[in-house]
Amino acid sequence: MIHYGLSQVLMSAALVALALIIGRWWKIPAGKEMLFGSVRAFIQLIAVGYALNYIFDLKSPWLVLVVIMIMITVGAGAASGRSKKLAGSFPITFAAIAAGSLITMGIMLVLNIISLEARYVIPLSGMIISNAMNAAALTMNRIVSDIGSNRLRIETALSLGKTWREASRPFMQDSAIAGMTSILNFLKTVGIVALPGAMTGMILAGASPLEAVLLQIIVAYMLLSSVTISTVISLELTVRRFFTPSHQLKILK
Amino acid sequence: MNPGRFILEARDLFRTVRDGDSEKAIIRGFSFNFERGEIYNIMGPSGSGKSSLLRMFNRLDEASDGQVLFEGAEYQSYHPCELRRRIGYMFQTPYLFPGSIRENLLYPDSGLSDTRLRELITGIKLDPNLLDTDTDNLSLGEKQRIALARLLAAGPSMVLLDEPTSALDPGNTLAIEELIRNIARRHELTVIMVTHNPEQAVRMGGEALLLYKGELAEWGGSDQVVNNPRTEIGRRYKEKDCG
Ligand SMILES: Nc1ncnc2c1ncn2[C@@H]1O[C@H](COP(=O)(O)OP(=O)(O)O)[C@@H](O)[C@H]1O
Ligand SMILES: [Mg+2]
Numbered sequence: 393m394i395h396y397g398l399s400q401v402l403m404s405a406a407l408v409a410l411a412l413i414i415g416r417w418w419k420i421p422a423g424k425e426m427l428f429g430s431v432r433a434f435i436q437l438i439a440v441g442y443a444l445n446y447i448f449d450l451k452s453p454w455l456v457l458v459v460i461m462i463m464i465t466v467g468a469g470a471a472s473g474r475s476k477k478l479a480g481s482f483p484i485t486f487a488a489i490a491a492g493s494l495i496t497m498g499i500m501l502v503l504n505i506i507s508l509e510a511r512y513v514i515p516l517s518g519m520i521i522s523n524a525m526n527a528a529a530l531t532m533n534r535i536v537s538d539i540g541s542n543r544l545r546i547e548t549a550l551s552l553g554k555t556w557r558e559a560s561r562p563f564m565q566d567s568a569i570a571g572m573t574s575i576l577n578f579l580k581t582v583g584i585v586a587l588p589g590a591m592t593g594m595i596l597a598g599a600s601p602l603e604a605v606l607l608q609i610i611v612a613y614m615l616l617s618s619v620t621i622s623t624v625i626s627l628e629l630t631v632r633r634f635f636t637p638s639h640q641l642k643i644l645k
Numbered sequence: 646m647n648p649g650r651f652i653l654e655a656r657d658l659f660r661t662v663r664d665g666d667s668e669k670a671i672i673r674g675f676s677f678n679f680e681r682g683e684i685y686n687i688m689g690p691s692g693s694g695k696s697s698l699l700r701m702f703n704r705l706d707e708a709s710d711g712q713v714l715f716e717g718a719e720y721q722s723y724h725p726c727e728l729r730r731r732i733g734y735m736f737q738t739p740y741l742f743p744g745s746i747r748e749n750l751l752y753p754d755s756g757l758s759d760t761r762l763r764e765l766i767t768g769i770k771l772d773p774n775l776l777d778t779d780t781d782n783l784s785l786g787e788k789q790r791i792a793l794a795r796l797l798a799a800g801p802s803m804v805l806l807d808e809p810t811s812a813l814d815p816g817n818t819l820a821i822e823e824l825i826r827n828i829a830r831r832h833e834l835t836v837i838m839v840t841h842n843p844e845q846a847v848r849m850g851g852e853a854l855l856l857y858k859g860e861l862a863e864w865g866g867s868d869q870v871v872n873n874p875r876t877e878i879g880r881r882y883k884e885k886d887c888g
Contacts, residue, residue, distance in 0.1 A: 548740040551703050552753045553730035553799055638725045
């Protein structure tokens with residue numbers, strides 16, 4: 393078993409050098425990004441490593457929860473920043489991501505799938521939150537643009553006596569699929585096209601493939617649950633912004 | 646049910662919208678009582694507020710001030726969806742849902758009987774055998790008719806039609822006018838129809854209301870308002886002076 397240390401990492405910098413040489417020879421216009429990106433990844437990951445080392449030592453479940461809430465807030469900010477077409481979307485992305493991750497983690501804790509220890513909860517939350525974040529952003533962008541480009545269709549439905557929910561149902565459904573496409577594709581191809589990073593990591597770290605696979609199945613189910621919840625919540629909250637209580641389509645600028 | 650003479654009573658209606666940084670009144674103090682079973686033609690230059698008025702009557706838009714009574718009761722006392730089924734609205738460019746004619750006619754009420762469906766489609770002078778045709782392949786005139794039949798499928802007692810012939814050729818225009826008059830008679834409907842064409846108002850008969858800059862400038866029998874306007878604005882409209 394190889395034990396990974398700084399020396400192996402420094403050796404692997406040879407691969408960066410190889411990539412830089414190829415880039416230069418072939419004139420890929422991204423030489424700086426390749427170099428700085430490699431340095432940046434090094435710094436970020438080392439920093440995260442130290443932070444995780446510290447966080448994993450947290451014994452108080454409340455401190456773990458605080459860390460998770462910070463991660464959710466950052467994820468919500470990123471998702472909201474990616475939904476530029478809807479002003480003031482932070483509360484929506486926050487609610488969606490918080491609900492998706494807290495409910496999913498809560499169920500896993502209750503069912504004793506994981507225990508309330510930072511070394512389980514934090515990395516899994518990270519996966520959940522980044523997937524929920526993508527789902528919320530994609531869903532919101534899709535529903536905002538669909539409603540914007542289908543006003544006549546929606547108002548026609550309303551004018552015939554349909555509720556705002558009935559009038560927007562086709563677009564809500566399409567947007568839900570948009571938010572869930574990547575997790576659905578993941579479920580289809582996992583293990584066949586690529587081994588997820590987490591699984592590769594476990595195997596490299598010495599776990600048996602079967603153990604790694606079992607955990608990966610749990611991760612896949614966990615992501616399906618959180619992405620579904622986040623998608624539905626972000627849709628429900630976003631669509632309401634477009635209608636008045638009297639089932640009128642609002643004019644948003 | 647209120648057996649009163651008026652099906653719809655508008656009292657001092659206003660609608661203001663944002664216009665950049667300021668507010669702009671697009672309907673100003675509109676008051677009128679609409680009688681049951683009558684045909685009304687709303688006329689006025691482009692931008693005078695005709696469509697805005699119909700949208701408010703279908704409650705797609707909210708009045709900023711004033712009151713509307715339907716069957717003697719305040720608009721707010723009805724569920725908006727219920728109100729819209731009883732006061733149908735047809736957009737100037739009707740939208741048909743993707744799918745067949747049948748799916749469109751069943752859209753307001755999926756429980757519609759086959760007999761009613763056939764009645765509706767023969768009512769708009771289309772062949773019942775076309776029920777399963779995709780709406781993509783229809784002409785503009787046919788689409789307009791189907792939108793009209795779909796409106797009736799909701800069972801309204803009043804319909805609001807926004808320039809229902811503006812996209813049609815003269816032949817189709819006359820046919821749709823005829824259809825609207827027949828349907829109004831057969832279903833005892835009250836019709837409020839926006840028209841940009843004074844001659845159309847005369848052909849439709851009934852009453853005419855002339856809107857100008859959001860205000861009701863003149864009203865009366867259609868022939869009178871079109872041919873013998875009593876107000877300055879009415880005369881200018883006749884001379885095509887304020888469009
Ligand atoms: N939502 C809105 N926001 C701003 N202006 C509007 C809005 N709806 C209508 N208007 C304006 O109100 C006026 C009346 O419009 P409309 O009712 O469509 O007139 P018409 O149907 O008689 O041509 C127009 O000047 C139009 O630009
Ligand atoms: Mg108009």
